[in-house]
Amino acid sequence: MANISDVAKKANVSVATVSRYLNESGYVGKKSRAAIECAIKELNYTPSEVARSLSTKQSDLIGLIIPDIKNPFFPELARAVEDTAFKYGYTVILCNSDENVEKEQHYLQTLSKKYVAGIILTSIIDSDKHNNEFNIPMVALDRPLDLDIPTVTTDNQKGSKLGTDYLIQSGATSILCLTGPTTLSSTKLRLDGFLQAIEGRQIETHIIESPYDFEAAQQIVFEYIQGHPDINGIFAFSDASAIGALKAAHRLGKKIPEQLQIVGFDGTQMGEVVTPSLTTVAQNIYKLGEAATEMLIQQIEGKTILNVSKCIDPQLYIRETTRKEST
Amino acid sequence: MANISDVAKKANVSVATVSRYLNESGYVGKKSRAAIECAIKELNYTPSEVARSLSTKQSDLIGLIIPDIKNPFFPELARAVEDTAFKYGYTVILCNSDENVEKEQHYLQTLSKKYVAGIILTSIIDSDKHNNEFNIPMVALDRPLDLDIPTVTTDNQKGSKLGTDYLIQSGATSILCLTGPTTLSSTKLRLDGFLQAIEGRQIETHIIESPYDFEAAQQIVFEYIQGHPDINGIFAFSDASAIGALKAAHRLGKKIPEQLQIVGFDGTQMGEVVTPSLTTVAQNIYKLGEAATEMLIQQIEGKTILNVSKCIDPQLYIRETTRKEST
DNA sequence: TTGAAAGCGATACCAT
DNA sequence: ATGGTATCGCTTTCAA
Numbered sequence: 261m262a263n264i265s266d267v268a269k270k271a272n273v274s275v276a277t278v279s280r281y282l283n284e285s286g287y288v289g290k291k292s293r294a295a296i297e298c299a300i301k302e303l304n305y306t307p308s309e310v311a312r313s314l315s316t317k318q319s320d321l322i323g324l325i326i327p328d329i330k331n332p333f334f335p336e337l338a339r340a341v342e343d344t345a346f347k348y349g350y351t352v353i354l355c356n357s358d359e360n361v362e363k364e365q366h367y368l369q370t371l372s373k374k375y376v377a378g379i380i381l382t383s384i385i386d387s388d389k390h391n392n393e394f395n396i397p398m399v400a401l402d403r404p405l406d407l408d409i410p411t412v413t414t415d416n417q418k419g420s421k422l423g424t425d426y427l428i429q430s431g432a433t434s435i436l437c438l439t440g441p442t443t444l445s446s447t448k449l450r451l452d453g454f455l456q457a458i459e460g461r462q463i464e465t466h467i468i469e470s471p472y473d474f475e476a477a478q479q480i481v482f483e484y485i486q487g488h489p490d491i492n493g494i495f496a497f498s499d500a501s502a503i504g505a506l507k508a509a510h511r512l513g514k515k516i517p518e519q520l521q522i523v524g525f526d527g528t529q530m531g532e533v534v535t536p537s538l539t540t541v542a543q544n545i546y547k548l549g550e551a552a553t554e555m556l557i558q559q560i561e562g563k564t565i566l567n568v569s570k571c572i573d574p575q576l577y578i579r580e581t582t583r584k585e586s587t
Numbered sequence: 588m589a590n591i592s593d594v595a596k597k598a599n600v601s602v603a604t605v606s607r608y609l610n611e612s613g614y615v616g617k618k619s620r621a622a623i624e625c626a627i628k629e630l631n632y633t634p635s636e637v638a639r640s641l642s643t644k645q646s647d648l649i650g651l652i653i654p655d656i657k658n659p660f661f662p663e664l665a666r667a668v669e670d671t672a673f674k675y676g677y678t679v680i681l682c683n684s685d686e687n688v689e690k691e692q693h694y695l696q697t698l699s700k701k702y703v704a705g706i707i708l709t710s711i712i713d714s715d716k717h718n719n720e721f722n723i724p725m726v727a728l729d730r731p732l733d734l735d736i737p738t739v740t741t742d743n744q745k746g747s748k749l750g751t752d753y754l755i756q757s758g759a760t761s762i763l764c765l766t767g768p769t770t771l772s773s774t775k776l777r778l779d780g781f782l783q784a785i786e787g788r789q790i791e792t793h794i795i796e797s798p799y800d801f802e803a804a805q806q807i808v809f810e811y812i813q814g815h816p817d818i819n820g821i822f823a824f825s826d827a828s829a830i831g832a833l834k835a836a837h838r839l840g841k842k843i844p845e846q847l848q849i850v851g852f853d854g855t856q857m858g859e860v861v862t863p864s865l866t867t868v869a870q871n872i873y874k875l876g877e878a879a880t881e882m883l884i885q886q887i888e889g890k891t892i893l894n895v896s897k898c899i900d901p902q903l904y905i906r907e908t909t910r911k912e913s914t
Numbered sequence: 915t916t917g918a919a920a921g922c923g924a925t926a927c928c929a930t
Numbered sequence: 931a932t933g934g935t936a937t938c939g940c941t942t943t944c945a946a
Contacts, residue, residue, distance in 0.1 A: 263939055274917045279941060286942095287915050309700045310640045311939030314922050319637075329662045329669075330856070339656050342683050346690075351697055354681035356669050363673075370678055373636045474860060503860050510862050529657070533801060533830050535837050535862050590923055601933040606925060613926090614931045638923030641938050917946080923938105930933080 262303035270303060271295035282307060313375050322556065323371035323379040325355045325364060331472060331500065332528040333545065334382075337401070340549025341380060348557050350377065357383075372396055378556045381405065397559040401552040404445055404569070410559070411569040412552040414543040416446045419574035420453025423523045423541040424495050428457065430582045432493025432521050434464040436484065438505060440472055440497040450497050450525065466491065470501050477504030485512055485520075492520055499526040503534055506581065522581040527574075536580030544572050589630035597626035609634060640702050649883065650698035650706040652682045652691060658799060658827065659855040660872065661709075664728070667876025668707060675884050677704065686711055699723055705883045708732065724886040728879040731772055731896070737886070738896040739879040741870040743773045746901035747780025750850045750868040751822050755784065757909045759820025759848050761791040763811065765832060767799055767824040777824050777852065793818065797828045804831030812839055812847075819847055826853040830861055833908065849908040854901075863907030871899050 264282075268275040273292045280286040281296045288296070299305070313319040322345050326334045342352045353371065357364035364383065371379055378397035383405055404411040427435065437454050440447040451467075458465055468484060470477045477496070481504060485491055494509075496502035502524030506516065514520045516536055524531055527542025551570050591609075595602040600619045607613040608623045615623070626632070640646040649672050653661045669679045680698065684691035688711060698706055705724035710732055731738040754762060764781050767774040778794075785792055795811060797804045804823070808831060812818055821836075823829035829851030833843065841847045843863055851858055854869025878897050 265939080275940080276917055276919095276942080277915085280916090283941080289915055292916080306696065306700055308641075308702070308939055309697075310637055310646075310702050311922090312941075313637045314635070314641050314924085314939080315941045317922075329656075329666050332659070332662075335656045335659075335662045338681070339683065342656075342681070351694075351701075352681065354665070354669070354679065356666065367678075369633065370636075373633055374678075375635070375637050474856070507860070507862065529801070530857065530860060533834070533857060534860060535834065592923080602924080603926080603933055603935090604931085607932085610925080616931055619932080635923055638938090639925075641923080641940090642925045644938075915946105918944090920943085921941085925937085927936085928934090930931105 262305040264305075264307065266303055267296065267299045267305050270299035317375055319375045319377055320350045321353055321371075321374060321376040322350045322553070323353045323355060323367070323376045325357050325367050325371075325379065326382045327357050327359045329354070329356055332530050333498075333526050333543075336528065336545040337382075337549045340546040341553050344550045344553035345557075348553075350557065377560045380552050380556055397556060399552045399556045399559070401548065402446070410555055412548055412555065413446070413569075413571055414548065414574050415571045416449035416574075417453040417456070419525065419541040419543070420450040420495075420497075421457045422453075422574065422576050423525065424454050424457035426539070426576055426578070427493045427495055427521060427523050427582065428461060428463060430493075430517075430521055430584075433462070434488075434491045435466070435493040435495060436481070436488070436491050436505075437465060437467045438477065438481065438494060438496040438501050439467060439469050440501075442469055447497060454495060464490070470496075470504075472498040472500050474500045474504045474507075477501035478508045479504075481505040482508035482511060485509065485514070494520065494522045496522065497525050499524040499528045499531045499538060499540055502538055502540065502581075503530060506534060506538065517581050517583045521583060524581075527577060531577070531579070538577075539579045539582040540577050542575050542577045544575065547572055589632040591632075591634065593630055594623065594626045594632050597630060598622035644702055646702045646704055647677045648680055648698075648701060648703040649677045649880070650680045650682060650694070650703045652684050652694050652698075652706065653709045654684050654686045654711060656681070656683055659857050660825075660853050660870075663855065663872040664709075664876045667873040668880050671877045671880035672884075675880075677884065684711060704887045707879050707883055724883060726879045726883045726886070728875065729773070737882055739875055739882065740773070740896075740898055741875065741901050742898045743776035743901075744780035744783070746852065746868040746870070747777040747822075747824075748784045749780075749901065749903050750852060751781050751784035753866070753903055753905070754820045754822055754848060754850050754909065755788060755790060757820075757844075757848055757911075760789070761815075761818045762793070762820040762822060763808070763815070763818050763832075764792060764794045765804065765808065765821060765823040765828050766794060766796050767828070769796055774824060781822060791817070797823075797831075799825040799827050801827045801831045801834075804828035805835045806831075808832040809835035809838060812836065812841070821847065821849045822852075823849065824852050826851040826855045826858045826865060826867055829865055829867065829908075830857060833861060833865065844908050844910045848910060851908075854904060858904070858906070865904075866906045866909040867904050869902050869904045871902065874899055 264275050268278045281288045345352050355367040382401045400409050400411040470480050494505050524538045524540035531538035531540045591602050595605045608615045672679050682694040707726050709728045727736050727738040797807045821832050851865045851867035858865035858867045
C-alpha cells in the first residue's frame with residue numbers, strides 16, 4: 261500500500277504539504293492541491309490510521325463496554341451507539357464484559373492502549389476509579405458510575421411509578437414486584453418508584469428478586485405464584501423477566517390479562533413478539549444510546565469534561581397483558 | 588503514560604532489551620529481566636498497541652461485519668466470535684453494515700486502515716473482489732463469498748429438509764413455504780432442501796418470499812392465509828418470520844398446532860420465549876461463530892490462506908408449534 | 915506557500 | 931546477552 265511519501269513524490273511536493281492537504285490544516289497552493297489529488301487517485305492511497313494515531317495520540321475509535329450482547333436490551337443500545345458514532349465519523353469497538361469485573365478491567369486497559377478517543381461504559385461496578393486511572397473521556401450508560409462521570413439513564417423511578425400506577429388502575433390488587441439484581445442502582449430506583457405508587461393504596465404486595473433472565477424468572481415466578489394464587493398483577497423490572505413470568509403463568513393455566521396482569525420494563529422488541537404482547541414501561545433505547553454517544557463526542561472534541569447527566573423519560577406501551585383501564 | 592524508553596532508563600538497560608523482554612524474543616539476562624520487571628511495575632507501564640502496530644503492521648484486532656445487530660441471530664453470533672477472539676487474545680471491532688453495500692465497503696476500508704489482523708464478514712454481496720482489494724485474512728460467515736475465501740455456514744439444505752420432513756410427518760398436508768430474500772444463497776439452498784422433502788409426496792405447496800423481519804412476515808402471512816384457509820403447515824426460513832406467522836395465525840384465530848403447524852429456522856432464543864414455543868431448525872450459532880473465528884486466527888497466525896470451508900449440521904428443536912409425531 | 919526534520923513508541927537488524 | 935539505530939507512516943513546529 262502506498263504511503264504519504266509516495267504521494268509526495270508523485271505530486272512533486274513534500275510530505276508536509278500532503279499532510280496539510282489531508283488535514284486541511286495550513287496552506288496548500290492550487291497547483292499542489294491538484295497534483296496531490298491526482299497522485300492520491302492514481303496510487304489509491306488512504307492514510308494509515310495507525311500512524312496517525314501514534315502521532316496525535318488520538319483516534320476515531322470509541323469503546324463500548326456492555327455486560328451482555330445477548331440480553332435484547334443491549335443490541336438495540338449498541339445499534340444506536342454505532343449509528344451515532346458512524347454519523348460523526350467514529351468507529352465502535354464493542355466489548356462484552358460478561359457481567360465480570362475483571363473482564364471489564366481488561367477491556368478498559370486494552371482500549372486505553374489503543375488510544376481510543378473515548379469509552380461508553382455500562383458498568384457492573386458501582387463506584388471506582390475508572391476516570392482517574394485511565395483519564396480518557398467517558399460516559400456511563402444505563403448504569404451510573406457515582407463519580408464525576410457524566411451519565412445517561414432512563415428516569416427509572418418515574419418509569420416504575422408509571423407502570424405500577426397503570427397496573428393498579430387496571431384493577432390489580434395483589435401485586436408481585438419482580439425486581440432486578442439489588443446491586444444495580446437502577447433496581448433501587450425502580451423499587452422506589454414502585455413503593456411510591458403503592459403508597460396509601462389498598463394493595464397487597466410481594467417483592468422478590470430475580471435476575472434479568474428469561475429462564476430464571478420463569479422458574480421463580482412459577483414457584484411463587486403456586487404458593488400465592490391470589491396474586492393478580494406482576495410488575496417486572498425487565499422485559500426478559502416479565503416474559504418469564506408470562507410463560508410461568510401460562511404453564512399454571514392463568515388467563516392473561518383476565519386473571520393475571522403483567523407489566524414489564526424496557527420496551528424491547530421481544531415484548532411485541534410474545535402472545536399476548538407485553539404491556540411495558542419502554543425506555544427510549546435509541547435515544548439513550550444516541551445521547552450517550554453525543555455527550556462522549558462532545559467531550560472528545562470539545563476537550564471539556566462535562567459534568568451533566570441526562571435522564572430520559574420512559575413511556576408506557578399499553579399492550580395485551582393488561583386489561584383496558586377501568587379505574 | 589510511561590513509554591518503553593522510560594522503562595529502559597529506569598532499569599538501566601536499552602530499549603532493545605526491554606523490547607526483547609516484552610516479546611520474549613531473544614536473550615535477556617536474569618538481572619536485566621528483574622530490573623525491567625521492577626521498572627514496569629513502578630511506572631505502571633503498558634506498551635502502546637498503536638506503536639506496535641505501526642512497527643509490525645499487525646494488530647490483535649479482528650473486524651466483524653454483520654448486517655444488523657438487532658436481528659436476534661447476530662448477537663448470538665457476535666457473542667461467539669467475541670468470546671473466541673478473547674480466548675486467543677484478540678479484540679473485536681463490530682460493524683453494522685445495515686444491509687447496505689456502501690456501508691460494508693466503508694467498513695472494509697476503515698478496518699484495513701487500522702491494520703486489523705483479519706475480518707469476519709457476513710456479507711450482503713454475492714461476489715466481489717474483497718480479497719484482492721484489501722488482502723487481509725478473511726472468513727465469510729453464514730453467507731458465502733464465492734471466491735477463494737473460506738466460509739463457515741450451516742448445512743442449509745439439510746436443515747431445510749429436516750424441518751420440512753418433520754412438518755410432513757406431523758401431519759401437515761398443505762404447506763406454506765415462507766422463504767427469505769431470494770438474493771441470499773442460503774435461501775436458494777433452503778428452498779432446495781424444501782423441494783427435496785416435498786418431492787414425491789402428496790403435498791400441496793405455496794411458496795412465497797418474506798424478509799427476515801417479524802412485522803413484515805406477520806403481514807404477509809396474515810393476508811396469504813386468509814386467501815388460503817386450507818393451509819395447515821408453515822415452514823419459515825427464519826425464526827423471525829416464523830414468529831410473525833405465529834402472530835398472524837393467532838390473529839386469525841387458528842389453533843396452533845391443532846389447525847396449523849409452524850416450523851422456523853435459526854434456533855434463536857426468541858423461539859423459546861413465544862407461546863406456544865417454536866419448533867425450529869436450529870443452527871449451531873455458537874459453533875458457527877467459534878469456527879469462523881478459529882479459522883481466521885489460524886490464517887492470521889499460520890500465514891496460510893486456507894481454502895477449506897466448513898459446513899455445520901443443524902439440529903431440529905421440537906417444541907410446541909408442531910404436533911407430536913404421528914407418521 | 916512550502917519543505918526539512920524532529921518526534922510519536924514500538925520493533926528488529928547489526929554490531930559488539 | 932546487550933545496545934545503537936534505522937524504520938514504520940504520519941503530524942507538526944520552525945525556517946525559508
